[in-house]
Amino acid sequence: MTVQPLAPGVWGVLATPLTPDAAAVDTASLTRQVQHYVRIGATGLTVLGVFGEAARLTPDERRTVAATVAAAAPDLPLVIGLSALDAEAACAEAANVLDVLGRPPAGLMVHVGSPDPDAVVRQLNTVAERTGQGIVVQDYPVVSGVSIATADLVAAVRRVPAAVAVKSESSPSPPAVAALVAGLSVPVFGGLGGTGLLDELAVGSAGAMTGFSVPEGLLACVTAYREGGFGAAREVWRDYLPLVNFEFQAGIALALRKHSLVHRGLIDTPAVRPPAAAAPEALLPVLREHLARTPHASADRVGR
Secondary structure, rough: OOOOOOOOOEEEEEEOOOOOOOOOOOOOHHHHHHHHHHOOOOOEEEEOOOOHHHOOOOHHHHHHHHHHHHHOOOOOOEEEEEEOOHHHHHHHHHHHHOOOOOOOOOOEEEEEEOOOHHHHHHHHHHHHHHHOOOOOEEEEEHHOOOOOOOHHHHHHHHHOEEHHHHHHHHOOOHHEEEEHHHHOOEEEEEHHHHOOHHHHHHOOEEEEEEOOOHHHHHHHHHHHHHHHHHHHOOOOOOOOHHHHHHHOOOOHHHHHHHHHHOOOOOOOOOOOOOOOOOOOHHHHHHHHHHHHHOOOOOOOOOOO
């Protein structure tokens, strides 16, 4: 197969908007969210990632999400997330959605499924060979439950010819990103809500792949770093960082970000599916304070 490394920049990780009772996917809101990413100039989109609650969607709902995004962003490259750690199950997830895209994805994002680099090589090569797609290797131990030493991950990715990128979300992220960049020829992206973005850029990351509710800030920071270096990016990023930190709270990050997206007019309701927790009511006024002071985020009702 012929694969291309992911382009550097900002790959937005999409939330999956739900109806108020969380019983179904809200495709109108999803379309509006995607169209916003198109308008602001995102490099690409990540569909069915952790932020997209993919593990809590039915196979039919995953197809709906993939088809909706592909139709709303016909010119943007798409990374499709796979939730399963087992290679066979991951291949089944991929087969369920690939036919509705209308074009090949830029890559399939696959969680590292073992701390053993040999097992990881078998896992990733199996998915690549069975699907015929490039692989974005996702190292996110908090979600997957799998911790792999960074040196072992480097060794594994080197043996995966179809690797097109690594998404590094192992804390602390900047040292991991630095080691991956030094040891690999494919681009390395940070995630974790953008909490380490500036430092990740400073050690060589290719950009951001995350679901921060104000992706304009991610784009501004990455562009400023590319054009003016660390100092310029720091000046830009400091206006967004309080909201980045507020949204990325363990256990309630998803709900907080969805509330932010509702505030911005990008989705209609903040509903999440268990085991995700709803946002505490006491924090919603604080969220509004942050949004009011964040560029692009104050009740602008974008897309309305």
